Amino acid sequence: MQETGKIWMNGKLVPFKDAKVHVLTHALHYSTSIFEGIRCYDTPKGSAIFRLPEHMDRFFKSAKLYSMKMQFSKQQVTDAIIETVKASGLKECYIRPLAYYGYGTMGLTPVQNKVDVSIACWEWKMGESKAGKFSGAKCKVSSWIKIDSRSQPMQAKAASNYANAALARMEALDNGYDEAIMLNSSGKVAEGSAENIFVVKDDVIQTPPLSAGGLEGITRDSVIQIIEENGGFVIERDLERDDLYSADEIFMTGTAAEVKSVIQVDKVKIGNGKMGHVTKVLQKSFLDVALGTDERFLPWLTFI
């Protein structure tokens, strides 16, 4: 990791290398933290953070689901994000706000501990990677079942959700794939390890409903709105594993991944094994929106 700029910790910008926590921090032991992943784009009109209010809404919703008493308001965290990006000197970056039960009392019950908040940002270019949006990812249907809301609140973007996702990702990589696709306990397609998923069949774009267990992705919502604004539509329906294998195209969406093509699932080639036309068009439309060249979606950008 390139150490760039400063990290905001509970109201102060500290040098990157000094942003440390105590080893008895509650969240380190019991996964009691929530976070966001946000992108700032270098647009022709200056740096702009993509859908910042929506990320802030999800951040505070996640905190609520873990009974966190936030010592900062939504506006204060929003301002702190802008301050941290400015302090980084980066024109484009990935931004990671984090709230966690901190150091104080050890034991399972977190609520006596103060909720600490930090914000870091760094360079994260995804498009060039093997599994990135240009070349297309090879995905493995995971043998790990996606955990669901019967066990913990899955609409919280919580660290505790990601042990399950990391196991799936590691299994995929160990088997020579780039990414995992997770099924839920009913065998329906939920999502990737850190992305939502879409399938194109006979020119119809489909995605699992949120009830299948995927995160309510902000990129997922953006892509659906872009498609609708351009006169198309997306069908939300439960998808079987078969729907993956027989798809003409598959793509995944996420803040880090943006719009990423999937060209293989298990040993099955998707379509002709190359990125499909719908995915290619969407990648371009999404980038136009994120870079502010599509005027219709300018309200989604917070210029800093």
Ligand SMILES: Cc1ncc(COP(=O)(O)O)c(C=O)c1O
């Ligand atoms: C499990 C999971 N699903 C989906 C997504 C996509 O969400 P978003 O588009 O808001 O980044 C993410 C990324 O944050 C994720 O971690």
